[in-house]
Amino acid sequence: MLSYIVRRVLATIPVMAVVALFVFSLLYIAPGDPAAVIAGDQATPEDVERIRASLGLDRPFLIRFGEWAFRILQGDMGNSIFTNLPVTTMIAQRIEPTLSLMALTLLLAIFIAVPMGVVAAWKQGTIIDRAVMVFAVLGFSVPVFVVGYLLAYVFALELDWLPVQGYTSFSEGLWPWLENLILPAIALGGVYIALIARITRATMLEVLSQDYIRTARAKGVGQRGILFLHALKNAAVPIVTVIGIGIALLIGGAVVTESVFAIPGLGRLTVDAILRRDYPVIQGVVLLFSFIYVLVNLAIDLAYTLFDPRIRY
Amino acid sequence: MNRRDLLKATLAAGALAGTHGLSAPALAQGAAARTLRFVPQANLANFDPIWGTQYVVRNASAMVWDTLYGVDDQLVPQRQMVEAEEHSPDFKVWTFRLRPGLKFHDGEPVLAKDVVASLARWSVRDPMGQMIRAIQQELVAVDDRTLRWTLREGFPKMLWALGKTNTPIAFIMPERIAKTDPFQQIGEYIGSGPMRFVRDEWVPGAKAVFQRFDGYVSREGTGSWLAGPKRIMVDRVEWTVMPDPATASAALQNGEVDWWENPISDLVPVLRRNRNIMVDIADPLGNIGSFRMNHLHPPFNNVKARRAILMAMSQEDYMRALVGDDDKLWKPLPGFFTPGTPLYTEEGGDILKGPRDLDAAKKLLAESGYAGEPVTCLVAQDQPITKAQGDVTADLLKRLDMNVDFVATDWGTVGQRRAMKNPPGQGGWQVFHTWHAGADCVNPASYNAVRGTGDNAWFGWPKSEATEAAIARWFAAPDLEAEKLAIAQVNRAAMEDVVYAPTGFFLTYQGWRRNVSGIQKGPLPFFWGVSKG
Numbered sequence: 001m002l003s004y005i006v007r008r009v010l011a012t013i014p015v016m017a018v019v020a021l022f023v024f025s026l027l028y029i030a031p032g033d034p035a036a037v038i039a040g041d042q043a044t045p046e047d048v049e050r051i052r053a054s055l056g057l058d059r060p061f062l063i064r065f066g067e068w069a070f071r072i073l074q075g076d077m078g079n080s081i082f083t084n085l086p087v088t089t090m091i092a093q094r095i096e097p098t099l100s101l102m103a104l105t106l107l108l109a110i111f112i113a114v115p116m117g118v119v120a121a122w123k124q125g126t127i128i129d130r131a132v133m134v135f136a137v138l139g140f141s142v143p144v145f146v147v148g149y150l151l152a153y154v155f156a157l158e159l160d161w162l163p164v165q166g167y168t169s170f171s172e173g174l175w176p177w178l179e180n181l182i183l184p185a186i187a188l189g190g191v192y193i194a195l196i197a198r199i200t201r202a203t204m205l206e207v208l209s210q211d212y213i214r215t216a217r218a219k220g221v222g223q224r225g226i227l228f229l230h231a232l233k234n235a236a237v238p239i240v241t242v243i244g245i246g247i248a249l250l251i252g253g254a255v256v257t258e259s260v261f262a263i264p265g266l267g268r269l270t271v272d273a274i275l276r277r278d279y280p281v282i283q284g285v286v287l288l289f290s291f292i293y294v295l296v297n298l299a300i301d302l303a304y305t306l307f308d309p310r311i312r313y
Numbered sequence: 314m315n316r317r318d319l320l321k322a323t324l325a326a327g328a329l330a331g332t333h334g335l336s337a338p339a340l341a342q343g344a345a346a347r348t349l350r351f352v353p354q355a356n357l358a359n360f361d362p363i364w365g366t367q368y369v370v371r372n373a374s375a376m377v378w379d380t381l382y383g384v385d386d387q388l389v390p391q392r393q394m395v396e397a398e399e400h401s402p403d404f405k406v407w408t409f410r411l412r413p414g415l416k417f418h419d420g421e422p423v424l425a426k427d428v429v430a431s432l433a434r435w436s437v438r439d440p441m442g443q444m445i446r447a448i449q450q451e452l453v454a455v456d457d458r459t460l461r462w463t464l465r466e467g468f469p470k471m472l473w474a475l476g477k478t479n480t481p482i483a484f485i486m487p488e489r490i491a492k493t494d495p496f497q498q499i500g501e502y503i504g505s506g507p508m509r510f511v512r513d514e515w516v517p518g519a520k521a522v523f524q525r526f527d528g529y530v531s532r533e534g535t536g537s538w539l540a541g542p543k544r545i546m547v548d549r550v551e552w553t554v555m556p557d558p559a560t561a562s563a564a565l566q567n568g569e570v571d572w573w574e575n576p577i578s579d580l581v582p583v584l585r586r587n588r589n590i591m592v593d594i595a596d597p598l599g600n601i602g603s604f605r606m607n608h609l610h611p612p613f614n615n616v617k618a619r620r621a622i623l624m625a626m627s628q629e630d631y632m633r634a635l636v637g638d639d640d641k642l643w644k645p646l647p648g649f650f651t652p653g654t655p656l657y658t659e660e661g662g663d664i665l666k667g668p669r670d671l672d673a674a675k676k677l678l679a680e681s682g683y684a685g686e687p688v689t690c691l692v693a694q695d696q697p698i699t700k701a702q703g704d705v706t707a708d709l710l711k712r713l714d715m716n717v718d719f720v721a722t723d724w725g726t727v728g729q730r731r732a733m734k735n736p737p738g739q740g741g742w743q744v745f746h747t748w749h750a751g752a753d754c755v756n757p758a759s760y761n762a763v764r765g766t767g768d769n770a771w772f773g774w775p776k777s778e779a780t781e782a783a784i785a786r787w788f789a790a791p792d793l794e795a796e797k798l799a800i801a802q803v804n805r806a807a808m809e810d811v812v813y814a815p816t817g818f819f820l821t822y823q824g825w826r827r828n829v830s831g832i833q834k835g836p837l838p839f840f841w842g843v844s845k846g
Binding site for chain 2: 031032033034036037038039040041043044045047048050051053054080082083084085090093094149152153156157160163164165166259260261262264268269271272275276277278
């Protein structure tokens with residue numbers, strides 16, 4: 001197992017290298033000019049050209065890539081073109097809100113979606129099953145920002161229970177942290193809950209039709225034991241896989257959710273950087289997200305062994 | 314106590330009681346009243362008002378850095394850091410004496426050498442500064458409080474240059490900071506303005522914080538805009554960046570912020586329905602929409618094609634696309650200068666008045682030699698103002714039987730591509746849209762868009778010798794009457810050569826909670842004199 005983990009961690013190095021080359025190349029060929037954004041609308045073309053030169057954007061691709069890659073190897077992501085702050089500092093400023101949002105959404109989704117899927121499978125064909133499926137379809141269909149606006153309108157503007165926007169650090173207390181994240185997590189979690197609930201239901205239906213479930217029933221195991229001890233454990237591998245894949249959904253959804261609820265997270269940092277062509281920031285954030293995604297997949301692979309002892313690495 | 318406070322209290326006192334780390338910190342009523350929470354028009358992504366010339370940078374900088382002069386709401390430059398000035402009769406030698414006791418935020422006195430270094434850096438980047446620099450003989454500190462600017466030619470508009478609101482403003486920085494290359498960003502944010510920048514709390518894209526500078530030496534009397542006393546009535550000003558207007562609107566209604574710089578017109582009716590919110594015009598100088606044509610390539614290298622556009626365009630269509638049905642927010646603009654200002658003129662603007670004549674425009678277009686070639690129209694979709702104008706233009710060009718190549722893109726791409734002089738088929742363009750702050754268009758001083766200097770002109774590269782000659786007469790004008798005459802000539806010449814096509818004049822709103830008072834209407838948000846009950 002340990003050697004497997006080491007091999008997987010080492011395998012992230014070429015993956016990250018390919019991601020780095022891909023992102024750098026993509027940004028190089030993409031249209032747009034940060035110098036023009038910096039110079040402002042009244043600037044002359046000569047001003048823009050001088051700013052471009054001062055930023056080193058007029059140099060050849062290979063030189064720019066080489067310098068950037070060399071710095072990355074030393075753990076230096078460079079400085080933002082616009083703020084002149086180190087990219088690592090900007091990421092550090094923004095990572096807590098995004099991780100908090102993703103973690104809360106993940107928890108919310110798992111604790112709501114898995115029981116929903118299990119109950120829907122158990123009560124297949126009943127009104128409960130249909131209600132779960134209607135919720136799942138809605139969760140897939142209604143965009144995150146629509147859910148976000150509706151939640152903000154009802155729970156912040158009308159009922160005045162929760163704030164509309166912002167983020168308070170966990171270090172300032174649990175409730176201040178939570179009150180800013182409840183609505184965004186529900187908004188972002190909708191699609192994720194729908195996805196997990198549907199997969200759980202489908203997998204559970206398959207497992208519940210297996211011979212060993214019938215045997216368990218014949219031996220007198222109770223309904224709860226059958227569902228949560230025998231069936232769910234055997235259905236867990238595809239559910240865990242979907243949870244892992246869904247992390248990418250969360251990252252994408254966080255961009256929208258952070259904008260709707262004005263949460264100063266990595267999603268907004270990414271969008272701002274893309275609109276301004278702040279290349280070092282875009283590269284840094286994409287590398288970070290890629291790394292997180294690789295690690296999540298590793299964790300998911302390792303989690304398989306917990307649910308299915310036949311899987312060995 | 315509102316419901317959320319009650320909920321907090323209940324939770325704190327109930328299930329979470331006794332768990333020290335779980336209780337919500339209470340912001341004391343007094344502290345809340347001493348913090349003004351503001352939603353700016355855009356993200357403060359950098360903080361160097363000379364290096365980055367975005368309006369949002371200027372607006373924040375006006376709190377931190379002071380100026381030698383400041384224009385008031387009558388567009389007259391008034392002394393600010395300067396105690397007195399004198400100039401030679403031919404306007405070639407200008408001497409300025411600083412007020413005593415001025416201090417930077419680090420406690421160091423403001424000296425003439427700081428001003429000299431600041432003006433030297435500013436003059437590299439500012440259009441008026443560049444004009445002064447081109448005729449500069451000497452800029453020196455005579456003593457700690459006196460500096461002298463000696464020019465080879467007279468420059469009567471000196472005080473306007475040093476006090477204008479147009480970006481970049483001539484902000485005064487300590488010499489060590491001002492010596493930074495004007496094309497490199499400064500790394501220290503020390504000024505002598507009424508507020509200091511709290512760098513530790515700056516989260517670009519999210520938050521910027523300013524604290525009152527108790528060492529600020531304010532002028533006495535009354536003032537307005539950048540002129541007169543700059544008394545800060547709160548301890549802190551917190552900027553919260555909200556990219557989504559609906560969120561900003563909800564936050565203002567919910568009392569989570571106090572002042573929103575630029576509510577979009579769609580949300581204004583919602584804000585007006587809230588009795589705790591005031592909504593009013595933000596800046597009486599407003600904005601001028603711009604349909605910018607490329608004078609280097611067909612069809613708009615022919616003045617007849619450009620005039621056909623003026624003849625056919627309906628400014629009402631453009632303005633309604635921008636501001637909706639609120640008639641208080643727009644007016645037609647048969648000229649290039651800001652309505653309601655002393656130099657405003659409609660001289661030569663008849664082509665934009667009266668019913669639109671598409672048939673005559675088509676005829677003129679045919680005379681220009683246009684024969685159905687694609688017309689590349691760059692339209693930034695991420696800027697509501699450019700998108701709305703682009704949509705109207707696409708429809709207009711189609712009605713003129715033009716072959717529209719509608720390039721839907723983002724502002725970053727437009728910013729790069731509009732600088733390309735290549736023919737449209739090779740990466741170039743024929744049309745893009747933008748807008749100009751009315752404060753920039755009160756005269757030609759910082760109004761690059763109206764210049765007709767050909768290859769050296771702003772994007773589109775219009776060449777209009779008559780316009781340039783008239784602008785030169787304005788710079789040399791000794792009094793208001795002479796200025797008005799020169800501007801009328803500028804307007805007529807620029808309209809005849811169609812330097813660009815103005816799409817109309819429009820205003821925007823600002824909104825604030827009723828417990829906030831002292832908010833001025835002006836080209837930027839002025840934080841002095843603003844208090845919160």
